[in-house]
Amino acid sequence: MEVKEVVSILNAKVICGKQYLDKSVDFGFASDLMSDVLTLDADNILLITGLSNLQTIRTLEMSDICVVILARDKKASKGMIELAIESDLLIIETEKSMFKTAGLLFEAGLKSVY
Numbered sequence: 666m667e668v669k670e671v672v673s674i675l676n677a678k679v680i681c682g683k684q685y686l687d688k689s690v691d692f693g694f695a696s697d698l699m700s701d702v703l704t705l706d707a708d709n710i711l712l713i714t715g716l717s718n719l720q721t722i723r724t725l726e727m728s729d730i731c732v733v734i735l736a737r738d739k740k741a742s743k744g745m746i747e748l749a750i751e752s753d754l755l756i757i758e759t760e761k762s763m764f765k766t767a768g769l770l771f772e773a774g775l776k777s778v779y
Contacts, residue, residue, distance in 0.1 A: 682755030699724040
C-alpha cells in the first residue's frame with residue numbers, strides 16, 4: 666500500500682516527508698512501547714503510536730522504519746519534525762484512535778507484522 670493511500674484512508678495530515686508519499690508499506694504495527702518496536706523483524710513497516718516525543722523518532726531510525734502515524738490527535742513537536750526531516754522520515758497525524766487507525770488500514774489490505 667502506498668503511503669498516500671494511508672493518508673487518504675485516514676483523512677490524515679502529513680507533517681513532514683511529503684516527498685515519500687509514493688513509498689510503499691507492507692506491514693503495520695501499533696504500539697506506544699518503543700521497546701516492542703525495536704524487536705520487529707520485517708521491512709516496509711508503518712508504525713502507529715500515540716507517543717509523540719523524540720524517543721519515537723530515534724526508535725524509527727534504529728528500526729529502519731520510515732513512516733509513523735501519530736494517533737489520538739497527538740502532535741509532533743518542532744524537535745521531532747526537525748529530526749524526522751534530517752532522517753528522511755515521514756510523520757502523519759490523525760485524530761483517530763490507534764485501534765480505529767489500525768482497523769481501517771488492516772481492512773484496506775495493510776498486513777500485520779504478526
